[in-house]
Amino acid sequence: MKILNIRELKLPAVKVITFARFRDHRGYFAEHFRRSDFRGEAVAAFLPEPEFVQANESFSKAGTIRGLHFQWSPLTGKLVRTVYGHMIDMVLDIRIGSPDFGRIIAHNMPSNRNEDTAEWIWVPPGFAHGNIFSEDTVIEYFCTGEHNPDCEGVIAPLASDLDWSFCDPDLKDTFDSISAQTELMTEKDKTGLSVAAWKKDPRSANLIYY
Secondary structure, eight states, X not given: OOEEEEEEOXXXXXXXXXXXXXXXXXXXXXXXXXXXXXXXXXXXXXXXXXOOOEEEEEEEOTTOEEEEXXXXXXXXXXXXXXXXXXXXXXEEEOOBTOXXXXXXXXXXXXXOTTSSEEEEEEEOTTEEEEEEESSOEEEEEEESSOOOGGGEEEBOTTOTTOBXXXXXXXXXXXXXXXXXXXXXXXXXXHTOBXXXXXXXXXXXXXXXXX
16 A cells, blocks of 8 residues: 555544555556555554454445444544545544534545545544535445444534534535435434533543543
8 A cells, every 4th residue: 555645634633544546548556455554653653553343335325414423332433435426524523621522524535536546534533423425425434443333322413513613614515505405314313412412421421532
């Protein structure tokens, strides 16, 4: 895997890893994951000795909104990429005591087979995660913890107390446009917790900022 760049987003714990594709007249080849490269110095600075124990693939129709999902036992980080289509990834800080608690960002992750690069986004434990899809899209994500339905929660992406001040205004406009008309959102996500309700929830003690 040829890692070209690692950068942090406005929530500094969230990272974007850009890796190379090798293109020729036939198409391209990409080694999108190699464990030894993820144990290298640059990645280990924020993701020490990663062990990914579950890999998921998800297809979403255009206009779908998913999230904002999180899990506290086991604590789970996600490494997410767009296989094809157009995903906007959403990440919300829900760590009690964090200076960025309640702030949400969005990162634009379209897939373009003609580009020489592609991206992973790293969503650490302690953050709620969701997606917006402006076209039919397949995504893949690796998880550091196995799914446990008894210890998962949802912050509603429509909650009125989300702090969007860190979010790119154009991406926020895309979210507003899609959310105003879509029917492709589960009732569970629509009726998820507000940020204030999560802060008062006893289970929030499992996600503390250090």
